[in-house]
Amino acid sequence: xxxSGRFCKYDYGFFGxxxxxxxxxxxxxxxxxxxxxLPILLAHGGxxxxxxxxxxxxxxxxxxxxxxxxxxxxxxxxxxVMGTTARSDVYTxxxxxxxx
Numbered sequence: 001x002x003x004s005g006r007f008c009k010y011d012y013g014f015f016g017x018x019x020x021x022x023x024x025x026x027x028x029x030x031x032x033x034x035x036x037x038l039p040i041l042l043a044h045g046g047x048x049x050x051x052x053x054x055x056x057x058x059x060x061x062x063x064x065x066x067x068x069x070x071x072x073x074x075x076x077x078x079x080x081v082m083g084t085t086a087r088s089d090v091y092t093x094x095x096x097x098x099x100x
Contacts, residue, residue: 007031007059036065041097043090045075068097 004011009026011017017026034040042060044051060067070093075083080090 007062031059031062032064034063034065036063038065039097039100040065040067041070041094042067043070043072043080043094045077045079046071046073047076047079050077 004025006025006028008028009021011026012020014024017024021027040063042056044053044056046053060069070090072079072089075089080086083089
């Protein structure tokens, strides 16, 4: 999405895409096909270079339903896994979401 502005499957390159997708470019995900009734937890960080706020907002607006959003302003991409406070900041919230 960073390079193309499209939310699509993995780009294998010209020949790889032809082989894998029978297309020069990878197909886009149809976000609108996700049912509004599906519970979604969307977690993102303010310092995440791979999920900047503009992209997150585009994703949220593309969904049929309204996801539960966990925004951690001081988190970067790796902090969700390796952060020293990830257990209390992230994992507890994720477990609550799945237990609801």
